[in-house]
Amino acid sequence: MRGIGFRPPAEPGILTKINGNQPAIGTDRSMTQPSAASRAMIERLIAFDTTSRDSNLALIDFVRDYLSRHGIASEIVPSEDGRKANLFATVGGKGGEAPGVILSGHTDVVPVDGQPWDTEPFTVVERDGLIYGRGTSDMKSFVAVCLALVPDMVKARPRQPIHLAFSYDEEVGCLGVRRLIDVLVKRGLKAQACIVGEPTEMRVVVGHKGKKSWRCTVHGHESHSALTHLGVNAVEAAAETVAKLKSMARHFRDNGPYDETYEPPYTSVHTGVIRGGTQLNIVPLRCEFDFEFRHLPGDDPDALFAEIKEFTERELVPEMRAKQPKTGFEWRELSHIPGLNTSEDDPVVTLGKALTGANATGKVPFGTEAGLFQQVGLPTIVCGPGSIEQAHKPNEFIALDQVAQCEAMLRRLIQRMAAS
Numbered sequence: 399m400r401g402i403g404f405r406p407p408a409e410p411g412i413l414t415k416i417n418g419n420q421p422a423i424g425t426d427r428s429m430t431q432p433s434a435a436s437r438a439m440i441e442r443l444i445a446f447d448t449t450s451r452d453s454n455l456a457l458i459d460f461v462r463d464y465l466s467r468h469g470i471a472s473e474i475v476p477s478e479d480g481r482k483a484n485l486f487a488t489v490g491g492k493g494g495e496a497p498g499v500i501l502s503g504h505t506d507v508v509p510v511d512g513q514p515w516d517t518e519p520f521t522v523v524e525r526d527g528l529i530y531g532r533g534t535s536d537m538k539s540f541v542a543v544c545l546a547l548v549p550d551m552v553k554a555r556p557r558q559p560i561h562l563a564f565s566y567d568e569e570v571g572c573l574g575v576r577r578l579i580d581v582l583v584k585r586g587l588k589a590q591a592c593i594v595g596e597p598t599e600m601r602v603v604v605g606h607k608g609k610k611s612w613r614c615t616v617h618g619h620e621s622h623s624a625l626t627h628l629g630v631n632a633v634e635a636a637a638e639t640v641a642k643l644k645s646m647a648r649h650f651r652d653n654g655p656y657d658e659t660y661e662p663p664y665t666s667v668h669t670g671v672i673r674g675g676t677q678l679n680i681v682p683l684r685c686e687f688d689f690e691f692r693h694l695p696g697d698d699p700d701a702l703f704a705e706i707k708e709f710t711e712r713e714l715v716p717e718m719r720a721k722q723p724k725t726g727f728e729w730r731e732l733s734h735i736p737g738l739n740t741s742e743d744d745p746v747v748t749l750g751k752a753l754t755g756a757n758a759t760g761k762v763p764f765g766t767e768a769g770l771f772q773q774v775g776l777p778t779i780v781c782g783p784g785s786i787e788q789a790h791k792p793n794e795f796i797a798l799d800q801v802a803q804c805e806a807m808l809r810r811l812i813q814r815m816a817a818s
């Protein structure tokens with residue numbers, strides 16, 4: 399495997415800003431090998447091609463059958479079109495109302511299209527302490543370790559329940575888990591903690607930025623390009639709006655507000671897609687572009703959106719409408735992932751530290767489902783095996799040591815939930 403294009407593992411923690419001292423985890427050699435059960439389950443889950451655009455039902459069926467063999471009933475919460483599903487299951491907690499712990503993971507993965515993989519992405523390959531395959535870090539290994547430990551959970555008969563919450567469509571805007579959370583809220587599910595197992599290299603993550611995105615469609619008016627004075631150029635109006643977004647981005651970069659625990663430490667603004675016009679000698683009728691704000695907890699994305707909308711209404715629309723009354727801007731929200739902002743002294747953080755042996759917490763730049771759980775009052779942290787540096791890339795991998803650390807964390811959790 400070496401020498402044929404594999405990148406060596408990146409330095410850990412480049413994208414995870416940590417508060418406090420680093421824990422000395424991963425140095426205990428006895429901890430570095432995961433169980434055969436975890437390895438086999440990772441291999442099994444990776445083999446399901448659950449790219450977000452496709453169904454995840456084969457994987458969900460497999461998990462439901464597996465759980466039922468261990469006497470655990472699953473609740474399936476399907477997507478609107480029935481092509482995909484969330485799965486929710488509870489181990490223990492019988493006869494009591496003690497709030498338990500939710501272990502949350504998504505089952506979908508990003509596409510491998512056009513990526514130069516050196517191995518078959520849906521067949522795991524283990525080399526030099528690393529397991530390669532799409533979704534090994536993001537985030538089927540966490541889901542697999544949870545499942546591999548189900549027999550231990552069942553045997554421990556935890557008085558405080560352990561809930562498994564597996565979602566779909568996380569990679570396309572955290573869509574699936576919203577339906578699951580709705581069901582849990584209606585039922586009045588209480589939990590002392592929710593652990594979202596996205597890859598943090600087993601660090602306890604208490605915060606990430608929120609993200610909100612929109613599509614703007616500019617409606618202009620066509621004319622021959624020799625007669626620009628008769629047309630309303632949709633591409634130019636879009637370009638002026640994108641330039642305004644860029645000036646907002648510079649303003650945040652240069653003036654803050656700043657929170658140095660994030661990378662970058664300010665709210666970022668970005669336009670990622672633009673389409674418009676048909677050919678050079680036609681004044682374009684239509685142009686659309688997609689943009690997003692990745693905001694600090696203190697910045698309100700709706701206020702930023704209002705600012706850009708107000709700019710177009712003040713600076714661009716009057717001139718456009720003076721020529722053609724049917725021109726203007728149309729806005730559509732694409733996605734909203736709330737930020738995660740868990741207090742350092744929340745008991746969920748104490749639990750996360752106890753389970754991992756860490757004495758530090760961190761924040762990450764990427765969005766997760768954690769903000770959605772927190773939004774409905776569930777105390778939430780992000781903590782899972784693997785590194786986000788490997789996520790979404792060709793030759794994605796996870797270190798065996800990370801899998802072993804995840805196993806150790808969940809074993810401590812099982813003990814805790816069984817005790818008292």
Ligand SMILES: [Zn+2]
Nearest residue numbers: 504536537596
């Ligand atoms: Zn993920």
